Amino acid sequence: MTASPGGEEPVDLALVGGRVIDPETNLDEVRTVGITGGRISWLRPEVPLAARTIDATGLVVAPGFIDLHSHAQSLVGARLQALDGVTTALDLEAGRFPVATSLDAIAQESRPINYGFSASWSAARCALVTGEQLPLGTVLPAFDSWQAPLTGRPVDELMALLESEIADGALGIGVLLGYAPEVTRAEYLALAQLAQTHAVPTFTHTRYLSNAEPGSSLEGMLEVIGAAAATGAHMHICHLNSTSSRQIDQIVMAIERARERGLAITTEAYPYGAGATHADAAFLDPSNLSRIGIGPTAILALKTGRFLRDVDELVRLRADEPDAEVIMHWADEKKPADRELLLRSLLLPDTAIATDAMDPSLHGVPLPRDEWPLPDGALTHPRSVGCYGKVFRWIVRELGALTLPEAVRRCSLRPAQILASVSPAMRRKGRVQVDCDADLVVFDPDTFADRADYAVQRPSTGVAQLFVGGTQVVRDGELDLAALPGRAVTGH
Template identity: 55%
Template structure:
């Protein structure tokens, strides 16, 4: 009997499958969005692409992407991402977020956790949760008075009920920004972990503290996550261990290693930059708290104006007038060998996934917006459109000049391959690919059976694939310029190329929803 005819075969690439250990030249056949053959001989196919000299690997799975617009996800696709999930902050209502994304279409696969902070804002401050709510509810309501503080037993019960309902709607777990509400109760966090254990889903925590000064150190924040996992049996995931641990990474890593040896389910992630990004109203960025991070106001860049914040007075002013405004936090100096060593040690912690913490694009400095080709965008009356500093970016491709975001939003995976693999030799190519694809899939697959088909180059796996040149792949985004990565020749989502010969395709939106409990 003749072999079935594949829709597409990729031939000549060095195929790396992190799970099986395959590392050799193979032909990969794709039919109906799935991998149907991986072998030395190419099967018959309707279309054949010669990708000799390239690496073919599983598409990257980003556990931590706040850039959930079509434009934000296209930047990530050009960085090799085939699945981008909003798990740390999460959303509410979850069903509404899925419905909106499915109706609009997405270039890569998508999914959401249930948002603890949104639930708290609703219960404690009366913020409405409506079906078409935007994904920036958290930033919009930073200044409300009650959501950061302790809650009564009754209100905690209401918060947990909202989260349980969201998991029932397909949420991939519970996102817990406890670092933004450090005065919330420890008992509430422990009860939340118990809920996650009963529901069989992970939690994704921004730890309570970022500091090397007692009390309330980064180590204490990490130990709270570990204790909740040990005490409830929940799978607790610690977000961006690089930026929350900072100069206590050795102590945090030691605690995580020991907990794992003891059978405690704790997973971690990191991104390869010495600066973070958040909202300027974050509790840990209060002027009186900055010394605990080992920084001052000058280490903060306020994105709506592009200014380095001059002093405590200016910081307090911005926190009061624009608490949801974006800010870049330079917590480590990559030009300082000691700080660089701290950042690199984040990636020596075993089984730490690469995740971006990608941020939305915003306008900087009230600059005029222009269309592709440089033509000014105008309002209906003919006046030029000028986005106020900090305004949400128009969801158009390519991104308009004058927009800014943290470079991790566009370049984390290319930077990993360039910097951590090619230049620093800190990770092997295979290990970097494992941490970018298979490991994130494994972190989720206990609650999300569909993830068992991702992160692999195997027959039956989803055809979410990247093809790239390991010698030239690189990032181009900076803290002042939004720019896509290069070197990713093809990026396929469910067998559909969203990047073909290095060029983004804007005519396809093959991303599929990823939900808990579904196969």
């Protein structure tokens, strides 16, 4: 083994011969990456003295991917994301309430990748309105009354609850506005003002999903931009691709002009022409489907694995199983016009890649905690399993719409930058630099690809090695099921 030049201390692990991509410094060269004690300790052409070496020749060594939008917070969900190159998966759109309770529960269970949450506006609102504490991990309250408009003192009480959550380490405020479209605009503005006061972002699922006025997708996006203009808050728009629908050109124009004027508007998207939600979502009301431009036969029920037959079946599903998970197909990626709509959101400058992952289930029943590998018949939206693999297969290699370094940036550095002001830990992630966290993905640039579709869930292929805080979670393409080094990412 080659001795360390200049007599430096040996490293714990050396990744030798890989193409190292650091999106912050624009490094894109063959280097040796050394890891010591959970941090990157070596980044040079030379090979240091190392307790262990891994040959990364022909592979890319990049920052681990940071998912800003993952509801797949179970052990199974985290394992699937690790095989897709993810080292940190955060639920910032829905969030959790109370955040501290969720962080403690996951710390006791352990995870292979890092985790963290925003303060859940919807769950806090439910607790205030109904007095019911939601089970941990519940994305949407099962009580219609949580959606009712609030005025006066209850709004102040809600803001106080969320303020306490920020103090407890929430990474901002998650706002599922699209699931409660009757909420007053004054309340949403108060949320933005609270975020600005505490220098944290909001993460918004916008109010409307429609191509028609009033109540269009454009109107929903303009509300977010308006709140940023009125308060100066950092406003993050979740899944730009799916909530923009076919108004993406006008929405992109509005976002770009807002940014030019100094407004803190950030965005995320995923490379699929279908979204996933619950059957009773407001925007899936049968009367709204024509405004989206779809019919009930575009909706797939995950419990049965088949598309709905007609509007009567949708009405029954919404009434009998309101929490049933469904996939809504709104764009056909094989059609050039639809593909261009999708690419408009993905290619908007500085848009992060984020999955909106959901935990897999079997016939509508959540999987046991330690279930691995996935049983036959387990289903979820393929974005939950192969989002990043699809970016590199489809967007980078097949379409050539992003360069490989730019794709790495949007999957790692960009999400870290979005959170840098609220979480000091994020200033050490999304980078391959000395003293940064050793959250690293090593993948084959020619074979990294998704294998999941709407019928079968198969983990991505092409991730050779994955490190979280210097601990190896994926070894030669296989998960180390005993490796559970994930840590909480918290605010301020």
